[in-house]
Amino acid sequence: xxxxxxxxGIERNLKALDGVEDTRGKEKxxxxxxxxxxxxxxxxRRFRKPVVWGLSxxxxxxxxxxxxxxxxxxxxxxxxxAESTAEREGENHPLDGGDGDEEEEEEQxxxxxxxxxxxxxxxxxxxxxxxxxxxxxxxMEPSDDHNGEGADQxxxxxxxxxxxxxxxxxxxxxxxxxxxxxxxxxxxxxxLLTLPFLAPDDETIVTIAVDHSGEAEEDSATEVLDxxxxxxLGLHASPLLDIEEQEHDEIIREGLxxxxxxxxxxxWPAEWKERLQxxxxxxxxxxxxxxxxxxxxxxxxxxxxxxxMEEASGDNLEETLQRMETEEKENVHSVIPPNVELENVxxxxxESVLISYSGLDETxxxxxxxxxxxxxxxxxxxxxxxxxxxxxxxxxxEIEQIGPxxxxxxxxxxxxxxxxxxxxx
Numbered sequence: 001x002x003x004x005x006x007x008x009g010i011e012r013n014l015k016a017l018d019g020v021e022d023t024r025g026k027e028k029x030x031x032x033x034x035x036x037x038x039x040x041x042x043x044x045r046r047f048r049k050p051v052v053w054g055l056s057x058x059x060x061x062x063x064x065x066x067x068x069x070x071x072x073x074x075x076x077x078x079x080x081x082a083e084s085t086a087e088r089e090g091e092n093h094p095l096d097g098g099d100g101d102e103e104e105e106e107e108q109x110x111x112x113x114x115x116x117x118x119x120x121x122x123x124x125x126x127x128x129x130x131x132x133x134x135x136x137x138x139x140m141e142p143s144d145d146h147n148g149e150g151a152d153q154x155x156x157x158x159x160x161x162x163x164x165x166x167x168x169x170x171x172x173x174x175x176x177x178x179x180x181x182x183x184x185x186x187x188x189x190x191x192l193l194t195l196p197f198l199a200p201d202d203e204t205i206v207t208i209a210v211d212h213s214g215e216a217e218e219d220s221a222t223e224v225l226d227x228x229x230x231x232x233l234g235l236h237a238s239p240l241l242d243i244e245e246q247e248h249d250e251i252i253r254e255g256l257x258x259x260x261x262x263x264x265x266x267x268w269p270a271e272w273k274e275r276l277q278x279x280x281x282x283x284x285x286x287x288x289x290x291x292x293x294x295x296x297x298x299x300x301x302x303x304x305x306x307x308x309m310e311e312a313s314g315d316n317l318e319e320t321l322q323r324m325e326t327e328e329k330e331n332v333h334s335v336i337p338p339n340v341e342l343e344n345v346x347x348x349x350x351e352s353v354l355i356s357y358s359g360l361d362e363t364x365x366x367x368x369x370x371x372x373x374x375x376x377x378x379x380x381x382x383x384x385x386x387x388x389x390x391x392x393x394x395x396x397x398e399i400e401q402i403g404p405x406x407x408x409x410x411x412x413x414x415x416x417x418x419x420x421x422x423x424x425x
Contacts (some may be wrong), residue, residue: 181299181369183403184376184414185209194262194416195225196255198236200295201331205258205306206235209415211422224269233420234298243271258306261286261384262416286384288324289377289417291333301377301417307332317353317385318345321378335377337370343394352410353382356393371402376414379405383413 185192193212196205208228225238239255256276268276287304294300307329325336336342339359346354355378375392382390389410400408 179293179299179369180297181373182418182420183372184301184380184417185419186404187412187415192262192415193224193268194259195228195238196240196258197228197230197233197238198251199292199300199302200234200236202236203308204292204302205239205255206292206294206300206302207258207262207416207418208233209262209417209419228420234295240272243275254306258303261303286381288320288381289335290324291335291373291377293331293333299373301335301373301380302332316345317347317382317387318342320381320385321345321355324377324381335373337374340374348389351387352389352391353387354391354393355382358394360399361395368402371399375402375405375407375411376417379411379413380417388412 190211192209194207194209196207198204199206210228212224225241230237239251243252252275256272260276287307287309289301289303290307292300292302292307304324309323321342325334325340325342337359339362341358343356343358344354346356348354378392379390390413391410392407400406405411
């Protein structure tokens with residue numbers, strides 16, 4: 001035989017085992033077999049969906065504690081062991097009877113049901129918490145996006161305003177760096193004459209104020225204009241030069257309109273007066289004043305009208321001053337410093353006005369050129385509306401005197417911008 005086992009050896013080993021003889025009858029054995037076969041096995045139950053690991057682990061721990069707590073205490077360890085041994089013997093001999101098996105099955109089934117109910121309750125609680133947490137988050141997301149977009153837009157707008165101010169600061173710093181600015185001519189006893197010249201763009205009219213001997217009315221226009229060299233001023237020739245030969249009537253009319261605003265026709269040559277009457281020129285509002293950066297570092301105050309800013313001229317002084325806070329063209333800058341804003345224009349009477357500005361304390365005190373352009377631009381604009389007494393209001397800090405102007409007192413506007421001094425004979 002295989003593995004060196006012989007029949008006589010096998011019989012000898014079987015006899016040595018001294019097995020237990022089954023004394024049950026055939027009918028009882030078959031009955032136990034049929035009963036065992038007829039028993040229904042508990043169905044294998046699956047979770048409908050995955051359970052959170054933490055929850056399932058907690059459920060197992062709870063059930064384990066329940067089972068252990070139902071067992072005997074350490075003092076009855078021997079009885080517990082005996083019962084366990086008896087139960088194991090019963091399991092090893094399922095054919096001994098069906099009552100114990102049924103009770104064990106019912107107990108096991110009850111434990112499984114309790115476990116499943118615990119798991120389902122935990123799943124339901126988890127789903128409810130997820131729904132409660134998920135719904136507000138979904139509802140809040142559009143609101144957050146909306147608020148985020150609004151905040152971004154505000155930041156962009158604030159950033160654009162800051163960038164605009166920064167650009168103005170840089171541009172104005174470039175204007176004031178080594179700039180040659182000629183202040184306005186004050187009202188005085190000297191005989192003043194204003195003359196029109198073309199800016200380097202050959203479109204903008206720059207008016208120049210000069211002293212003359214009082215004999216200019218007897219001189220020809222050519223003789224008057226020949227006394228000034230425009231190249232030294234960073235300007236081009238006057239449009240009134242050789243007025244009889246000029247073919248561009250529009251530029252001549254604009255030049256006459258600019259100088260006629262200052263009421264000095266008494267010093268004009270005869271042909272200028274005739275041409276002004278012929279053109280029926282308009283000598284009214286200037287549309288405010290701006291800084292024009294000419295050649296060779298020269299800077300001049302020019303009217304908004306000469307810059308073709310007729311739409312910038314308001315119906316009153318306040319509207320005009322508000323529009324003067326912006327610059328419109330290349331080489332043209334506002335006379336209002338950055339961060340300075342008009343607050344109020346209080347008309348005291350037909351000839352007196354109080355002008356209030358904010359942000360003046362942020363203007364660099366040492367930059368007198370910037371202050372001078374600002375003060376004279378505002379004063380000349382006020383004069384265009386017939387005001388002869390102008391007061392400044394606002395936080396001026398320690399600034400009291402700018403050029404010839406005492407900001408703490410009522411100021412008489414200057415006669416004309418860009419005064420170059422006495423005209424040589």
